[in-house]
Amino acid sequence: MASKKVNIIGGGMAGLCAGSYLQMNGYDVTIYEMNHTPGGVCTSWQRNGYTIDLCIHWLVGSGPKSSFYERWNELIDLDELRFVDHEEFYRVEDAHGNHISIFSDIDKLEKEFLLKSPEDEKEIREFISALRKLSTFDMPSKEAWEVANVWHRVKLIGKLAPYLQTLGKFRKLTCREYSEHFKNPLMKKVMMHLPDPEMGIIFGMFALVWFHNKTAGYPVGGSLNFAQKVFEGYQQLGGKIVFNARVKQILVRDKKAVGIELTNGDKFYSDFTISAADGHATIYDMLGGNYMDDKLQKFYATAKTFPSLIFVALGVKKDFTKEPHMLMLPLVEPLVIDPETKLSDLLVHNHSFDPTLAPEGGTLLTFMLETYNYRYWNSLYETNKEMYESEKKRIADAVIEILEKRFGGVKQNVEMIDVSTPVSFIHFSGNWKGSFEGWLITPDSGFKRLPHTLPGLKNFYMCGQWVAVGGGLPGVLISARDTVQIICKEDNKEFNVLKASAAAV
Numbered sequence: 001m002a003s004k005k006v007n008i009i010g011g012g013m014a015g016l017c018a019g020s021y022l023q024m025n026g027y028d029v030t031i032y033e034m035n036h037t038p039g040g041v042c043t044s045w046q047r048n049g050y051t052i053d054l055c056i057h058w059l060v061g062s063g064p065k066s067s068f069y070e071r072w073n074e075l076i077d078l079d080e081l082r083f084v085d086h087e088e089f090y091r092v093e094d095a096h097g098n099h100i101s102i103f104s105d106i107d108k109l110e111k112e113f114l115l116k117s118p119e120d121e122k123e124i125r126e127f128i129s130a131l132r133k134l135s136t137f138d139m140p141s142k143e144a145w146e147v148a149n150v151w152h153r154v155k156l157i158g159k160l161a162p163y164l165q166t167l168g169k170f171r172k173l174t175c176r177e178y179s180e181h182f183k184n185p186l187m188k189k190v191m192m193h194l195p196d197p198e199m200g201i202i203f204g205m206f207a208l209v210w211f212h213n214k215t216a217g218y219p220v221g222g223s224l225n226f227a228q229k230v231f232e233g234y235q236q237l238g239g240k241i242v243f244n245a246r247v248k249q250i251l252v253r254d255k256k257a258v259g260i261e262l263t264n265g266d267k268f269y270s271d272f273t274i275s276a277a278d279g280h281a282t283i284y285d286m287l288g289g290n291y292m293d294d295k296l297q298k299f300y301a302t303a304k305t306f307p308s309l310i311f312v313a314l315g316v317k318k319d320f321t322k323e324p325h326m327l328m329l330p331l332v333e334p335l336v337i338d339p340e341t342k343l344s345d346l347l348v349h350n351h352s353f354d355p356t357l358a359p360e361g362g363t364l365l366t367f368m369l370e371t372y373n374y375r376y377w378n379s380l381y382e383t384n385k386e387m388y389e390s391e392k393k394r395i396a397d398a399v400i401e402i403l404e405k406r407f408g409g410v411k412q413n414v415e416m417i418d419v420s421t422p423v424s425f426i427h428f429s430g431n432w433k434g435s436f437e438g439w440l441i442t443p444d445s446g447f448k449r450l451p452h453t454l455p456g457l458k459n460f461y462m463c464g465q466w467v468a469v470g471g472g473l474p475g476v477l478i479s480a481r482d483t484v485q486i487i488c489k490e491d492n493k494e495f496n497v498l499k500a501s502a503a504a505v
Helices: 013-024 067-075 106-116 118-134 150-170 175-179 185-192 201-212 223-236 279-286 294-302 374-383 385-407 422-429 472-490
Strands: 005-009 028-032 044-047 050-053 088-093 099-103 216-219 240-242 247-253 256-262 267-269 272-275 308-316 326-338 341-350 363-371 414-420 460-462
Touching: 005 013, 005 256, 013 028, 013 067, 013 223, 013 472, 044 223, 050 308, 050 363, 050 414, 067 472, 088 185, 088 201, 099 106, 099 185, 106 118, 106 185, 106 201, 118 150, 118 201, 150 201, 175 185, 175 201, 201 216, 223 240, 247 279, 256 272, 272 279, 279 294, 308 385, 308 422, 326 363, 326 385, 341 385, 363 385, 374 385, 374 422, 385 414, 460 472
Parallel strands: 005 028, 005 272, 028 240, 088 326, 272 460
Antiparallel strands: 044 050, 088 099, 247 256, 256 267, 308 363, 308 414, 326 341, 341 363
C-alpha cells in the first residue's frame, strides 16, 4: 500500500518536527517553505564576519532532568551539541551603580536577593520557597492530551497535584503586578522583567527553575545551526522540502483539505494538510475565514501576541567576556523607538560566551527593542524608504552611544551594524503583526493550547507557535508531536518514534 501523502506549510521548527515524526510513522511528507533556509525564526545570518543569532537564548530540554531532553533526542543527538549553562541568568543595574544579579542556582539567588533587598525578606523567602517547590516539577510530554486514555489523564493530574497550591498563588499575576509586592526599587525592576511586564510571573519562575536544574542551556553555534540539525534529521528520514514556495491557499473539497496552491499557481494534492505557518494567515487568508467558531474568533480578536522588534545587532572589536551575558541598563533619557514606543531600559545580550558568532577579538551584541507599532514601520517602509533607513540608523546610533557611556571603547570599535524592523519580521516569517513568538503567556492565556483542528474541516491540522501559547521551541516541538499523534490515531495507526540514525541503517 502506498504511503499517504502529507503537505506541510512552513519549514520552521514546527514544520520540521512534524515532518520528522510523520516520516517515522510511514507517511510521505513534503514541506513547502517560503524562504530559502529551514528553521523559520530559529535562524542566524552573516554580516561582515559576524553570525547574527536571533532566536535561542536557552533551550529547554538541554539536560536530562527535563522530559524535553528525551523529546529532542527523538529528533537529533543532543550529545553532538555543546551547551553553555550560565551561572548568572542576567543582571539589573540602576543609575547609581547598584545591581542585582539573577543567579541560576537557587541558593545563591536567595543570598543575593536578601543581601541587596533586606527590606523584602518575607516576600523573597516566599518566592524562593516556591522556586524550590517547582524545581521538582516536570510536565510529562509523551502522550498528546487528545489521544491520552483515562489512565494517562489521571496520572497527569496526579503529577500536578503537589504543585497546585504554588501554581495557584502565582499563576494569575503578571510580572508587573507581582513586582508591586516588593519595596526595593531595584528588586521591583528585577521582578518586572522576569521576563516581561505583561507576561505571567509563573513563566519567569519556571525559567529560573530550568536554569537551576541545568535543563535550559544555550547550544553553541546558534539558532540556525540547531535548526539545521533538525532539518538534516528530517531529510535522513526521507522527508522532502521545497524552498521559495509560498502557499496562497489551502484547497478544499467537500469540507476536506485536499492540497495546496502556491502563489505561482502550482497545485499539490495530499491526503492530509498541516499548517505550521502563521495562524492568522492560515485561517483568514489561506482558508478565507470559513472554518472558525466563536471561541477561536474571540481568541484571535482579544488574546495578546508577543510584540514585534527593532532587532539591533552590533559587531564590536572589544572583549566583553567579563560582562554578564544579559545586562539591563537604565537610561538617563528614554530611547524613542517610534511614535508610540519609548524604552526606559536597554537589555544587552552579550554573546561573548559563543566564540563561533564573532571573529577573533570581536563580540556580537544584540538588542531586542520591543514595539507593538508595526503599522508605523510598515507605513514608513512603503511610503518613505529614505526616512525608514534614517530611523534604523538613528536607533542604532543611540544604542551605540548608550554602550559607549557604560563601557567605553565601543564607538570606535564597531565593525558591524545590522538593524531589522517589524517589516523584516513580516517579510521573512509572515508572522501576524510582526510578532516574534506568537501568543504571549499572560495570566489569562496561561500555557493553554489552541485546537490542532478547525471546525468543519477534515484532514487538516495546525501546529506551532500559533497553537501552543507562549511559543518557544519546546512548545513548538510538543505541538508538532501531538499533531502527528492525533493523525495516527484518526488513521488507525500506532504512533512510533524512529530516530533518523536508526532509519538510515
